[in-house]
Amino acid sequence: MMRDSFADYHPFNNFLYFTLVIGFSLVLSHPLAQVIALICACAYAISIDGKKSVLFLLKYCLPMVLLTAFINPAFNHEGTTILLYFSNGNPLTLESILYGFSAGAMLITLLLWFSSFNRVMTSDKFIYLFGKIIPALSLVLSMSLRFVPKFKSQMATVTEAQRSIGRDVSSGSLWQRTKTAILIFSIMITWALENAIETADSMKSRGYGLKGRTAFSIYRFDVRDKYTLIWFGFCGLFLLSGTLLSAFGFRYFPNVRYAALDMTTIPFYCVYFALCITPVVLNLKEERKWKTLVSKM
Amino acid sequence: MKRIISLVLTLILLLSFTACSGNFAQVDLKEPIALTEDGIIEKSVFDKIKNENAIATFTGESGDFKYEWTVFGSDLVDTRDVNLSLALEKTDKGIKIKFSEAEDFGFPALLSIHLNEKWTANSATAFDEETAVYSVSVTGSKTSILNISVNKIVAECEILPDDTKQEENTSSTESNKDTTPSNNQTNKTDDYLSDVKESDDRIYSDGKNKEKDKYETDPVPEGKPMPVEPEDQEVNKKKSYTCTFSIECSTILNNLKDLDPDKRELVPSNGVILAPTKVTFYEGESVFDVLQRVCKEKGIHLESSWTPIYNSAYIEGIHNLYEFDCGELSGWTYCVDGWYPNYGCSRYQLKDGEKVEWRYTCDLGKDVGCDWMG
Numbered sequence: 001m002m003r004d005s006f007a008d009y010h011p012f013n014n015f016l017y018f019t020l021v022i023g024f025s026l027v028l029s030h031p032l033a034q035v036i037a038l039i040c041a042c043a044y045a046i047s048i049d050g051k052k053s054v055l056f057l058l059k060y061c062l063p064m065v066l067l068t069a070f071i072n073p074a075f076n077h078e079g080t081t082i083l084l085y086f087s088n089g090n091p092l093t094l095e096s097i098l099y100g101f102s103a104g105a106m107l108i109t110l111l112l113w114f115s116s117f118n119r120v121m122t123s124d125k126f127i128y129l130f131g132k133i134i135p136a137l138s139l140v141l142s143m144s145l146r147f148v149p150k151f152k153s154q155m156a157t158v159t160e161a162q163r164s165i166g167r168d169v170s171s172g173s174l175w176q177r178t179k180t181a182i183l184i185f186s187i188m189i190t191w192a193l194e195n196a197i198e199t200a201d202s203m204k205s206r207g208y209g210l211k212g213r214t215a216f217s218i219y220r221f222d223v224r225d226k227y228t229l230i231w232f233g234f235c236g237l238f239l240l241s242g243t244l245l246s247a248f249g250f251r252y253f254p255n256v257r258y259a260a261l262d263m264t265t266i267p268f269y270c271v272y273f274a275l276c277i278t279p280v281v282l283n284l285k286e287e288r289k290w291k292t293l294v295s296k297m
Numbered sequence: 298m299k300r301i302i303s304l305v306l307t308l309i310l311l312l313s314f315t316a317c318s319g320n321f322a323q324v325d326l327k328e329p330i331a332l333t334e335d336g337i338i339e340k341s342v343f344d345k346i347k348n349e350n351a352i353a354t355f356t357g358e359s360g361d362f363k364y365e366w367t368v369f370g371s372d373l374v375d376t377r378d379v380n381l382s383l384a385l386e387k388t389d390k391g392i393k394i395k396f397s398e399a400e401d402f403g404f405p406a407l408l409s410i411h412l413n414e415k416w417t418a419n420s421a422t423a424f425d426e427e428t429a430v431y432s433v434s435v436t437g438s439k440t441s442i443l444n445i446s447v448n449k450i451v452a453e454c455e456i457l458p459d460d461t462k463q464e465e466n467t468s469s470t471e472s473n474k475d476t477t478p479s480n481n482q483t484n485k486t487d488d489y490l491s492d493v494k495e496s497d498d499r500i501y502s503d504g505k506n507k508e509k510d511k512y513e514t515d516p517v518p519e520g521k522p523m524p525v526e527p528e529d530q531e532v533n534k535k536k537s538y539t540c541t542f543s544i545e546c547s548t549i550l551n552n553l554k555d556l557d558p559d560k561r562e563l564v565p566s567n568g569v570i571l572a573p574t575k576v577t578f579y580e581g582e583s584v585f586d587v588l589q590r591v592c593k594e595k596g597i598h599l600e601s602s603w604t605p606i607y608n609s610a611y612i613e614g615i616h617n618l619y620e621f622d623c624g625e626l627s628g629w630t631y632c633v634d635g636w637y638p639n640y641g642c643s644r645y646q647l648k649d650g651e652k653v654e655w656r657y658t659c660d661l662g663k664d665v666g667c668d669w670m671g
Contacts (some may be wrong), residue, residue: 010621052404077600080563090600251559254617
């Protein structure tokens with residue numbers, strides 16, 4: 001686990017990076033592109049969360065890929081390579097298995113990208129980027145993103161308070177415990193609704209979303225941000241043209257056909273890899289810099 | 298400064314796009330090519346079709362008729378200048394074709410003749426004097442289209458619609474050699490099956506019922522077999538009969554522009570996936586049972602799904618050609634001895650000697666001679 005220095009970059013760069021990688025992971029179905037995205041998404045998740053994300057990968061992601069690879073051929077029988085027949089007479093085809101693997105890989109790649117997105121794009125960054133353009137929506141988004149952790153901590157407080165006046169969810173008969181749990185839940189709902197209205201009112205009374213209102217922010221668009229922005233912009237345009245020229249072309253049905261890997265298409269894959277791995281490289285660079293600084297002292 | 302940069306960027310982008318999609322030859326194969334008066338298509342055009350592995354169409358006119366050639370790049374081996382023009386003439390019963398080209402093309406090509414009228418027959422045969430030379434499939438919704446896979450050229454021939462009653466004798470004849478043995482076979486089975494007609498326990502519709510049945514089936518026309526429920530049927534493997542099965546998709550060749558581009562290479566150049574084949578079946582088997590077995594034996598891909606409200610299997614795709622692959626109204630239909638049953642193929646119990654045709658439609662059945670759907 002290391003410090004995520006990419007998160008310290010300007011929010012616009014963070015957001016642009018995630019829109020690019022998530023967008024391309026969704027669009028590109030070439031297995032090589034998918035493997036590149038998957039490796040980079042894993043690497044970034046591990047560099048942010050360390051051991052926790054390795055566990056998550058092994059426990060949930062691996063079974064998920066295998067599950068989709070098994071489930072897809074059970075419902076999808078398209079494809080020219082027939083391996084064997086099911087009992088209802090429909091064929092099991094190689095193409096549908098391959099497609100299942102590809103869909104599973106895409107699913108966990110997106111899961112990993114979004115989990116990193118959640119860690120990097122905190123609600124203050126989100127409000128900073130979109131508070132001016134779409135104030136109502138960004139407030140609602142950040143409130144709902146904050147809702148679950150806030151609800152959890154408030155629930156702990158309420159349960160504690162209820163226990164101290166004799167309404168304990170962990171003791172008593174089943175009927176009693178259910179009654180207490182329902183009571184606590186009702187308290188929580190009331191609190192959540194009231195809290196939402198209060199937040200909205202308080203934001204309004206401070207003039208949120210009004211014209212000419214400035215907001216404090218700690219973000220500065222400095223030189224490194226300029227360079228990363230240029231880099232992301234170049235990658236985005238380059239890969240977009242590659243997609244339009246079908247350098248990543250791949251089809252599963254009715255038979256597997258793909259764009260050949262040659263001197264004209266390999267550069268696109270290299271750029272795609274470079275784009276996806278950027279934050280990990282930045283983190284490693286920062287780590288090394290930190291270590292050299294430490295050793296000098 | 299900013300303006301200049303953005304201008305330069307857009308220029309570069311535009312240039313790269315035009316460079317990559319630039320087409321340097323004069324002929325665009327995606328559009329139909331109109332034949333000139335002499336009808337000669339040069340070798341270079343065929344070479345281009347071959348190199349791009351494209352499917353090209355050539356259109357021409359003769360008298361009141363329009364015709365169309367479809368040439369598959371995958372079929373081309375040796376190429377040369379070919380004269381594709383025809384002279385078409387209406388006769389009492391059919392159409393007379395005169396080819397301008399004297400020698401064989403050297404590759405199979407599909408000829409589609411657009412008529413001004415609707416033929417009721419599903420198929421037709423082209424005769425040179427008394428000899429059957431081509432078998433013709435009839436498609437088209439309002440007016441008929443005659444599709445012929447031309448391999449060998451004859452100077453002149455006449456297309457006559459097959460009489461549905463005599464179909465067994467005339468259809469599926471590509472040359473005289475084929476007809477004789479199959480005629481013998483039918484005679485033999487007829488002798489041996491003299492007792493089978495008694496064992497035909499199918500119930501035929503009297504045409505009096507006006508209600509839908511419990512599986513949403515409209516009344517069956519008079520004289521046609523009533524549907525049977527697959528769960529009631531017992532297959533008796535001791536009694537075996539034969540019937541003829543064929544699978545074809547020539548309507549796709551008339552509607553290539555609607556076809557899913559990924560599926561293009563699957564379409565056979567003459568539209569025939571399974572030529573009429575004699576198959577053995579057992580007493581109590583339905584069209585679906587036999588189709589499934591035939592496809593398995595021949596290695597043809599088939600996907601079906603069970604539809605409880607119609608109590609029958611639904612054929613989603615054969616040979617990886619699926620419903621909706623060639624327009625919104627496309628899918629698989631079946632007809633038995635020229636009639637399209639108005640119930641699912643799991644509910645049609647086969648009788649000895651019946652001729653089952655699976656045909657792909659691009660217009661809800663209208664283009665293959667089935668008019669009860671919509």
